[in-house]
Amino acid sequence: MTSTVLLLPRNGLRRLMALNAGTSGAIKFKHSSADDLMLLSYVKVGEVGYQVPLAPKTHRLNQGDTGVNGLWFQVPVELHCWWYELVRRGDQFCVPRDEFVKRLPGPLTDPGALGYIVLTYARGAAFPPYDVTPIPEFAAWLVTRDGVSGVSVAVEPAEFGTGQLAARWPIDDLAKATVMVVGVGSIGGAAVTALAGYGVGRLLLVDPDRLMWHNLVRHVLPGRHVGHFKVDALREHLSDQRSDTRIVPYRFDVVDDAHEVRGLLSATDIVLCCADGVAPRRVVSHLARRAGKPAVLACVLDDGGIGEIIRLRPYPDHGCLLCRRQALIDDGTFDPEPELEAGYGTGTLHQPMTAVGSDLAIVGDLAAKVTTATVLETAGHYTHRLPGEQLNLALQARRGWPGPYDLGYTGNARWVSTVAPPRDDCPTCGKP
Ligand SMILES: [Zn+2]
Structure with a gap:
């Protein structure tokens, strides 16, 4: 009763x-x-x-x-x-x-x-x-x-924001942080939600797409936002729930509008790229490196079988995305990047969906965790150090894949701590 x-x-x-x-x-x-x-x-x-x-x-x-x-x-x-x-x-x-x-x-x-x-x-x-x-x-x-x-x-209490967590969570360093999220589809939407939950103070959202009906099966946004730009809808969606986080929407395509995105990087602490497709990931790797900012790249490979999160840091001995992928090819593993050209399902007729929304949300949440940990480590919180620069997670058991992608059981996770150095002829890592 x-x-x-x-x-x-x-x-x-x-x-x-x-x-x-x-x-x-x-x-x-x-x-x-x-x-x-x-x-x-x-x-x-x-x-x-x-x-x-x-x-x-x-x-x-x-x-x-x-x-x-x-x-x-x-x-x-x-x-x-x-x-x-x-x-x-x-x-x-x-x-x-x-x-x-x-x-x-x-x-x-x-x-x-x-x-x-x-x-x-x-x-x-x-x-x-x-x-x-x-x-x-x-x-x-x-x-x-x-x-x-x-x-x-x-x-109604006087305080119901992240301030309540102050004794247990470094809210001040996260409240000062600005994270740019490129691509706010199913992975990116989940990542944005998680970043706001961690108490990141400012989120710059970069995505030119509208939420359409075929997105609803996987996206964090509800149906009342169909037709709206995803960046605007996410701002509205999270404003009630996470009022401590300021969301700034940009309807930019990171490839076509790279110049505008570059202009935002000076006020950004770290870039999280959740866009699928090879070109947006390469552009983010390039722009972040040239701006001297760390970047985190999240995607799923093999029809939703493997989640991958790569952290790129602008250190002299850390190669960019291209250098890291080239090292995989050179040591006989393979280049998983072309997998992404097929996307993990855009819902269009010629390209059926592969990954399920909750798996994409796991990858988005983990990518937000890696991003937040990077901000905190930089601010001196050594309890937030990560074990490596690349995380591969089996969303479904995948056997027989080479190198770090050989993940025998669903739920297996593997961190890679070694990082390929920059190549001399790299257009991103080389001297501008
Ligand atoms: Zn490079």
Whole structure:
């Protein structure tokens, strides 16, 4: 059995907590009977009334049925000790109405046949001796002719962003970071979501594509964004959930608009490329190297069988993507890069989809992890060091592939720590 919950937005409670707020006034609620949920939507303090919108603006209850009236009172903490006991015991218990009224600073009107809600504020409940007990500063009551029962409340906290993680997670260094994500398809969309979850402060999204119906089976974006540019839709999608992350969308094609993308790199700490196709990956490798920035490249190979994440760093002894791939060819492994030309499924008629969305999301999440770890390592957090510069993950068992790609069981992961050096004649690593 469920019971009604009353949501209390902080911007409304602040009005009641003001020292000159007086001791009582009118309030209004929005109500959703389907959710058995009420929202404090209006408070009157003295002669002034305030609307109390719930963040985010798109919350369904902001459009809920309105016009449910109630009252608020400032009360002694003792009354909230009663409330705690009533809510703990359940709906069937109530206190006599006249006992309740004795502890209020003003009278109650007749509750009629249906009753009404009273919100009470106990100044001081947040301080000793009550700070170690669950006695809340705000409580709600259903007043009926039969008596007064407790109503569960949920108070909007002052902080619900990544700041809460400050004791356990290096939020400050990530909040300062800017990550460019090139390609926000199924891998990139998952990576962007994860980067925001890690608390990266600014994300520059580069992708010229729109979300179309065939993307929905794998993309993090929901169907209401069909037709929108993916970069814009991701910004909107994440703004409610991860308001600490600023998302800047660019409808650029990294190959055709390489000049514009190059211009963004000076303000970027690291580039994450989740675009499939050989050309975008080579362009990212080239631009990042020339700008002296690290880059992470994520893709799936072999029809979705293998996830691959490569980290490129602009060190004198680290080769670019081309040099790394050439070394594989030279030592007799092979070049997996042409695999990417086929893509891992664009959903067009001539090219069936291969990888499943949740596998692509695993690769996107891991790519975000590698990117975040690189930012943190650079900032001196050595507990975030990675074991190598390339990670291959079997999304499905693949046997008989050469070198690091021989991953016998689903879930096998292999890090490669050796990095091919730059070749003398490399157009990316060589002298400009
Ligand atoms: Zn090179």
